[in-house]
Amino acid sequence: MPSTHTSASRVVDACIVRGWNRESPTLSATFDIDRFMAGSGQVDLRDIPWDDVPKYPLTPAALRTLRYFLNTESATFYYLRALMGTKAAMVEPDMAPFLSAWNYEEEFHGRAFRRFVEAYGERVDEGYRGDMYLRRTNVERITDGVALGLSVVLPDAWPSIHMLWGAIAEHTTYNAYRQLITRTQHPVLAEICSRIMKQEAKHFAFYFQQARARLAESAMGRKLAQVLLPRIWTPVGDGMSPTEEAHHALRYLFDGAEGEVIPAIERKIGTLPGLEGFDIFTRYVERAGLKRAPAEWLAVPPGSTPAGGTTEVAPSDPTG
Secondary structure, three states: OOOHHHHHHHHHHHHHHHHOOOOHHHHOOOOOHHHHHHHOOOOOOOOOOHHHHHHOOOOHHHHHHHHHHHHHHHOHHHHHHHHHOOHHHHHOOOHHHHHHHHHHHHHHHHHHHHHHHHHHOOOOOOOHHHHHHHOOOHHHHHHHHHHHHHHHHOOOOHHHHHHHHHHHHHHHHHHHHHHHHHHHOOHHHHHHHHHHHHHHHHHHHHHHHHHHHHHHHOHHHHHHHHHOHHHHOOOOOEOOEOHHHHHHHHHHHHOHHHOOHHHHHHHHHOOOOOOOOOOHHHHHHHHOOOOOOOHHHOOOOOOOOOOOOOOOOOOOOOOO
16 A cells, blocks of 8 residues: 555646646637636635645745745735736726736635645734735835836836736746645645646736737837846745745745756746847846755655656646
């Protein structure tokens, strides 16, 4: 009879594969808003075995990272506010429907992580979202002001930066959950993440397609991406959570500047018009001096096979 750890590892491996929607390559070429809206909804958690959550230990580093993404997913509606104030959201037929559904789905990603953390036995304060907003960093506040000003001054060019920023964020998040599965080896968390990843892949497809079309049409958009973005960009979640929490997550998930995931994200974004050689993510982790995660942060249970050892693993690129 296989050990519990071996069985859990098989569940984890299967979840990685399921988290990769094999139909997603077509989404990067054509995004059908009606199909997306018809299939949109909260991530289905009705059959999740919540009582099993505390049976599989997590390292303190893993729990800290989970709280970071609980906050990040729960902050989506703050970003929605900025996006809905743009000209594109008002006049383009696909934009407002997508943003509404995107916000709804992301809200339930945050709720999923909150329920998991609480099922593990950790406390989440009722007012965590308001506290997060009030304590956001000065850089986040300044970036909000810059974005608002540029959306007014450059109403036709600025949405390309919004869409580019969203593409980077969604690609990062997709890979973050892929890494959470492999680094925690927690079968219940793996199941939750695999379901969330399917939605994140669709979100990425929308943002990536929008960024590609807008950058191709807008010389000013490409200029802003080349000149301004390296000066104001920070990774998803940094600003709404303290920067040291972002740095911890980037080490835990991606091994900082020493890992392979961040360059893979950059290669995909670098295929967009005007972004050849895109490397602002690498420059960010290098400036911060972020190194490989210590071994004690990670969890590979005794007797288990690390996810990906014998099973096909979801690619780092959600579009295949």
